[in-house]
Amino acid sequence: xxxxxxxxxxxxxxxLGARFKGTPGAWDYTGEADWQFGRKAGQRVRAWALAATxxxxxxxxxxxxxxxxxxxxxxxxxxxxxKVQTFDPLSPFGHALQGYxxxxxxxxxxxxxxxxxxxxxxxxxxxxxxxxFRLHHSRDAWYDASTAxxxxxxTGTAGKDIGxxxxxxxxxxxxxxxxxxxxxSRFFAGSYVKATTTRGDRDWGFFQxxxxx
Numbered sequence: 529x530x531x532x533x534x535x536x537x538x539x540x541x542x543x544l545g546a547r548f549k550g551t552p553g554a555w556d557y558t559g560e561a562d563w564q565f566g567r568k569a570g571q572r573v574r575a576w577a578l579a580a581t582x583x584x585x586x587x588x589x590x591x592x593x594x595x596x597x598x599x600x601x602x603x604x605x606x607x608x609x610x611k612v613q614t615f616d617p618l619s620p621f622g623h624a625l626q627g628y629x630x631x632x633x634x635x636x637x638x639x640x641x642x643x644x645x646x647x648x649x650x651x652x653x654x655x656x657x658x659x660x661f662r663l664h665h666s667r668d669a670w671y672d673a674s675t676a677x678x679x680x681x682x683t684g685t686a687g688k689d690i691g692x693x694x695x696x697x698x699x700x701x702x703x704x705x706x707x708x709x710x711x712x713s714r715f716f717a718g719s720y721v722k723a724t725t726t727r728g729d730r731d732w733g734f735f736q737x738x739x740x741x
Contacts, residue, residue: 536569537568537569537570538567538569539566539567539568539569540566540567540568541564541565541566541567541568541573541616542564542565542566543562543563543564543618544562544563544565545560545561545562545563546560546561547559547560548560554584554585554586554587555582555583555584555585556581556582556583556584556585556595557580557581557582557583558579558580558581559578559579559580559581560578560579560580561576561577561578562576562577562578562615563575563576564576564615564616568612571610571611571612572610572611572612573611573612574611574612574613575601575602575612575613575614575615575616576601576602576615577599577600577601577602577615577617577634578599578600579597579598579599579600579634580597580598581595581596581597582595582596582597583595583596583643590646590647590648591646591647592644592645592646593643593644593645593646594642594643594644595641595642595643595644595645596640596641596642596643597639597640597641597642597643598638598639598640598641599625599626599634599637599638599639599641600637600638600639600664601615601617601633601634601635601636601637601664602614602615602636602664603615603635603636603637603663603664603665603668604636604665604667604668605665605667605668606667607667607668607682613665614635614636614668615634615635615636616635616675617633617634617635617675620633620634620673620674620675621673623673625673626639626659626661626673627657627659627661627693627695627713627715628693628695628697628711628713628732628734629693629713629715629730629732630672630673630674631661631672631673631678631690631693631715632659632661632670632671632672632673632690633671633672633673633674633675635671635675636663636664636665636668636669636670636671637661637662637663637664637670637671637690638661638662638663638664639659639660639661640659640660640661641657641658641659641660642657642658643655643656643657643658644656649700651700651701652698652699652700652701653698653699653700654697654698655695655696655697655698656694656695656696657693657694657695657696658692658693658694659692659693659694659695660691660692661690661691661692661693661718662688662689662690663688663690663720664688665684666681666684666685666686666687666688666720667680667681667682667683667684668680670690670720670721670724678725679724679725680724681720681723681724685723686719686720686723686724687718687719687720687723688720689718689719689720690718690720690721691715691716691717691718691720691721692715692716692718693713693714693715693716694713694714694716695711695712695713696711696712696713697709697710697711697712698710698711704740705739705740705741706737706738706739706740707737707738707740708735708736708737709734709735709736709737709738710733710734710735711733711734711735712731712732712733713731713732713733714729714730714731714732715729715730715731715732716729717729717730
């Protein structure tokens with residue numbers, strides 16, 4: 529493994545965490561906290577992360593739900609020191625966790641989410657999500673959903689605002705044997721993206737059909 533100064537060596541990384549959830553009445557919530565420690569190519573690992581969700585389920589035939597989510601993962605304040613502070617997610621997963629465009633990770637950042645959903649008919653679900661993404665430390669990198677580096681501002685002068693994303697998707701069964709899934713996403717680039725890359729706003733859509741035998 530390569531540490532933040534470019535040296536190669538062994539990785540001895542441990543993660544301790546706790547998770548809880550509950551559904552008191554019409555409410556639902558989850559919470560998680562993780563702490564990482566060890567050594568990476570001779571450097572100390574000291575990183576942490578947390579995630580929390582909450583929602584309210586209305587008593588209605590359409591089963592509407594309003595929800596919020598906050599995810600945080602530490603970044604490295606000084607990439608030139610002898611300590612690795614960037615949290616390393618154990619099981620990176622794209623799409624739903626930090627938006628369907630996969631432009632953000634549970635790594636060096638704050639991710640805020642608001643969502644609204646309902647069932648227009650039995651077996652179908654419609655959902656709209658709004659995401660806001662910010663870096664934790666501006667001198668650490670911007671990572672995508674696979675934890676790969678997209679870009680980095682070595683001086684930290686580009687700020688922390690990655691941008692916003694809107695996701696709209698519908699999923700349900702058609703005649704029992706076919707599951708259909710439609711989705712559309714729009715990413716609105718923030719000041720950090722415009723300062724460090726040639727990227728701008730982006731649209732993305734998909735359609736998926738699964739046949740069940």
